[in-house]
Amino acid sequence: MSGENFGGRGGRGSNKRATNRAGQGRSGANKSDRTRAGAAGQGGGSRRNAKGHERNRRSLDQRQKSALAPGQRRRTADPARLTAFEVINAVSFDDAYANLVLPKAIRSHRLDHRDAAFATELTYGTLRNQGTYDAILSHCVDRPLEKTGTQILTALRMGTHQLLGMRVPAHAALNSTVALARAEIGSGPSSFINAVLRRVSERSAEEWNDLITAEAKDDHQRLALTKSHPTWVVRAFRQALAAHGRSASEIEALLDADNAAPVVNLVELPGLGSLDEALAQGAEKGELVEGSAYYSSGDLGRLESVRSGSVRAQDVGSQLVARALASAPLDGSDLAWLDLCAGPGGKAALLGALAAERGASLLANESVKHRAKLVESSLKPLPADSYKVVTGDGRQIAKTVSKAALLPAGMSEGQLFDRVMVDVPCSGLGALRRRPEARWRKSPRDIAELLPLQKQLFDAAASVTRSGGLIAYVTCSPHMAETQNIVHDILAGGEVELLDSGEALRAVALKNEDGASRLSGEREVAFAPDEKKPQQTTAQLWPHVHATDAMFFALFRKK
């Protein structure tokens, strides 16, 4: 038994024995080892859906584990590492979102503050740096990594992150990962994991960096491997920097920002909430926009204002674009606002609160039922007669507004809107900091599939906007196809004109002592797609410049 089938090249000393055994194992494994190796790495072990995601493998890996005699599974994993292991496996097996699963896992393991922080860093760091760690691990394993089995790969990546990305002493990183593997996967895989991680530990992070840099075919691949992003994303980001008026040489800083843990941003709903409690609990006032704060003092659920919904976690980029739409100058009536793609309701809550303060009301539309429910709950703190949530395809919004019963009080059948938010479904490439696994799940094909929908949603929004009304087109992505190219297509339709979106954002940002907007100078956001029309700009926020998600904002006026 043991790690024979798992292909460790082994390292010095005892690791060499693992190397030898690995060789024997491949040719002379006993039946249960062969069964396990097959389940772990080959044939039926790798079921993928059309997008290449691993699916429905839990039963296979569970069979792997249950094939072990109980005596071989000592339950000695420490709770913080076990939490990370379970979450990362849920991401691999069930396409789960780490940011949703992790808080529940932390609660179910009753982790204290310190262990919760450790589990969070281990989970997020492992997922974010997966590309780099796989490049390193492929030097330490003598077969394609995907053939090692999902749980084993999870343990290897976690061990590598502790060795190279966290300040965990090597012996602790090794022993604890091996104990975890022994308890959760079995003693054979744990020997293999021990052998592989010893090889990883033979070089420092810098030495591994040099090694994989030397192997890269070109600069895109170098950045992809050393900054742990898919190569196509590196290429797209480089183009996007240039397309939004920044230097392509900022790419390294951008990729680094994606790999850093973001601080939680808070927003107080205007007229309804107050940041006082959060500030008293250690939050710091936001630098870029009023009514915001940075919070790094642990569980948000401790705050009554958060539990009541009058203070919410919301990226500053989202706050800025919602406020920019709400504050942009507008002639004529200003009572009917629409959020066409509202789920889960972050921007809708801020927009709705701003609308209610001015006596306007908000219709929040969302196509997915359970997300519409989230919008309902986001809007709960608002006056009940100031909004309505509807579930429907945004492309059919003209039909929706033809039914008076679906509209908030004060709006009537066939309502046309004064301010409209179109925060389209997009690749989410601008939020890679917050969704550590997202970069590995996206493909250029996903973007291509979304483009027609994005344009159709904008057109539908324009069809229910009054002449002179404002429409914000927003994506949480800087990708050219979803941003500048869509703006180009929108303008070609001739129904709307592009406004100075950069100025709209600058106007709602806080000011420096000299009176200049904090979104000017080095932090400038505006870019004029047409040099001949310098006052018609789009705006792009960046994680490495503004410490926000890479939110894109284009503000239009209906002709």
Ligand SMILES: C[S@@+](CC[C@H](N)C(=O)[O-])C[C@H]1O[C@@H](n2cnc3c(N)ncnc32)[C@H](O)[C@@H]1O
């Ligand atoms: C980027 S998210 C919006 C985020 C939201 N504005 C917020 O701040 O919380 C895009 C939303 O559009 C929804 N969506 C997708 N297709 C849609 C459609 N055809 N009509 C309306 N909403 C749609 C998605 O379900 C998703 O909730």
